[in-house]
Amino acid sequence: MLHYSYYHSSISMNTFNAKFRSAASKIASFCAVAAIMLAPAVSSAHVVVTPNTAAGTSYQTFSIGVPSERESSTVSIRLAIPELLSSVRPNVKPGWKIDIHSAQKGTSTVVTEIVWSGGSIPAGFRDDFAFSVKTPASGSIIWKAYQTYADGKTFAWDAQPAAEHGHDHESVSGPYSTTKIIAAPAGAMMRDDDGGDMHMDSDMHDSDASAAPSHADHSTHDLILPLIAIGLALVALMEIEKLHKKIK
Numbered sequence: 001m002l003h004y005s006y007y008h009s010s011i012s013m014n015t016f017n018a019k020f021r022s023a024a025s026k027i028a029s030f031c032a033v034a035a036i037m038l039a040p041a042v043s044s045a046h047v048v049v050t051p052n053t054a055a056g057t058s059y060q061t062f063s064i065g066v067p068s069e070r071e072s073s074t075v076s077i078r079l080a081i082p083e084l085l086s087s088v089r090p091n092v093k094p095g096w097k098i099d100i101h102s103a104q105k106g107t108s109t110v111v112t113e114i115v116w117s118g119g120s121i122p123a124g125f126r127d128d129f130a131f132s133v134k135t136p137a138s139g140s141i142i143w144k145a146y147q148t149y150a151d152g153k154t155f156a157w158d159a160q161p162a163a164e165h166g167h168d169h170e171s172v173s174g175p176y177s178t179t180k181i182i183a184a185p186a187g188a189m190m191r192d193d194d195g196g197d198m199h200m201d202s203d204m205h206d207s208d209a210s211a212a213p214s215h216a217d218h219s220t221h222d223l224i225l226p227l228i229a230i231g232l233a234l235v236a237l238m239e240i241e242k243l244h245k246k247i248k
Helices: 002-043 215-247
Strands: 048-050 053-055 059-067 074-080 086-090 097-105 108-121 126-134 140-149 154-159 173-175 177-182
Touching (some): 048 177, 053 059, 059 140, 074 126, 086 097, 108 126
Parallel strands (some): 154 173
Antiparallel strands (some): 074 140, 086 126, 097 108
16 A cells, blocks of 8 residues: 555656646746747837838828936937938927928038927936928938937937847947838829928828827727737746646
């Protein structure tokens, strides 16, 4: 009888160990997937201009999102304006001074950059700065921005985007953002720069009807990944609870 009990106990222990290893493997897999899901959301806090697509030859409102990722407040943001853009007009931003820098190009004066300064974005917070431009007929817009912190360090968002879309918060450079221009169909309609009546133009397009996803869409997307990760973590906890009941 003693021999039988010992044998039976050994089998039970082996079965328990096998189940434990299986459950532990599942939990590890869930945690790994959760970490992968969370990584893009954490590393995606870049200075980004949105939307990432826009109608060609149209008056479009853009927004530059600025997060303060270091242990210091953001006190200035400078956005370089590509030469192919025209009719550049920043929105009023309470609490911030706005400087529009321009240069002479032939007989025309073109805006080269917009600088927001005098305000503050505390560490761990973010803010948006809106402006409008007239987009080119086609191609892509490369947005290069320069973020200055209260401690004097300037972070340059002007590097070629890397495949992993990540960066070191203590480095001084990061990827620029781009907006792809979608050519407008012939005979499309568009609002004029002052919000006047609609008029027909073979090279223009109604930016309100075909505008790309806004910054809010990007924010929603960023929230989905953490929610999925939380769901996976809950499944892992359920596995642990099942294992606990089996032990009992």
